[in-house]
Amino acid sequence: MTKNKTVGLVVFVARCTAAATIAYLSARAVGLPHPLWTCIFALVGSQDSETKIFKTVGGRIGGTVIGVIVAIAVGAVAYRLKLDLVWQIAVAVAICAMLAWGRPAIQLCMWTAPIIFLSASPTESIASVGFYRGCEVILGILIGGLFLIAADRSFARAHPIRRPRRTKS
Numbered sequence: 381m382t383k384n385k386t387v388g389l390v391v392f393v394a395r396c397t398a399a400a401t402i403a404y405l406s407a408r409a410v411g412l413p414h415p416l417w418t419c420i421f422a423l424v425g426s427q428d429s430e431t432k433i434f435k436t437v438g439g440r441i442g443g444t445v446i447g448v449i450v451a452i453a454v455g456a457v458a459y460r461l462k463l464d465l466v467w468q469i470a471v472a473v474a475i476c477a478m479l480a481w482g483r484p485a486i487q488l489c490m491w492t493a494p495i496i497f498l499s500a501s502p503t504e505s506i507a508s509v510g511f512y513r514g515c516e517v518i519l520g521i522l523i524g525g526l527f528l529i530a531a532d533r534s535f536a537r538a539h540p541i542r543r544p545r546r547t548k549s
Contacts, residue, residue, distance in 0.1 A: 395531035396423055403523045412516045414499060421520030422527070437525045439485025441518055447492020448514040450475050454493070455506030469494050492517065 381389070403422035407415035421440075454472040457463075463471075472493035480487045492513065500509040 391531050391534075395527050399423060399524045399527040402527070403520050406523060407516055407519060410515075410519075412519070413512055414516055417495065417499075417513060417516035418520040418523070421517045422524035424520075424524060433525050433528055435485060437521055439483075440488045440521045443480070443486035443488030443490075444492050444514055444517045444521070446479060446486060447472075447476055447489035448496065448510040450479075450489065451493040451496040452507050452510045455497070455500075455510075459506075465497055468497050472497070488517075 399422040400419045403418040404415045407418035412418065424440075450472050454468055454475070458468045458471070473490055476489040476493055480489055495517075496506070496510050496513045499513060500506060
């Protein structure tokens with residue numbers, strides 16, 4: 381393995397480790413009930429490239445918000461109609477899929493609704509579960525994005541690309 385590949389590997393491992401750890405500690409510090417989602421989305425966010433991170437983070441946050449809204453709305457209607465969990469997931473994913481079609485940046489909405497339904501307990505309102513899952517996911521996305529940018533910029537400063545000198549002709 382070359383020196384640059386070794387350094388790249390070390391930076392990647394450190395970035396992922398730090399993002400997951402800080403995500404967990406942050407979620408726990410603010411009292412979010414399922415820090416698992418914060419860790420997962422911090423790791424998902426640290427897989428991107430810095431050049432696309434701002435668009436990616438914006439899309440993922442937008443997709444999360446859409447998924448939360450759809451899950452809460454579907455959950456409220458399903459409760460009144462006495463629809464079971466399978467129908468709730470099916471309807472919510474169908475709505476989110478229609479909204480996300482042709483918009484890959486917000487496709488996270490299709491994951492968010494099932495995450496909300498499948499992590500809810502009978503003693504919680506779907507609105508509070510949606511709020512908490514949304515906060516956990518968004519916190520993870522932001523932490524993963526920040527660690528990606530910080531690590532890539534640190535790596536770039538430590539290993540600048542040498543450009544050939546221009547000579548006068």
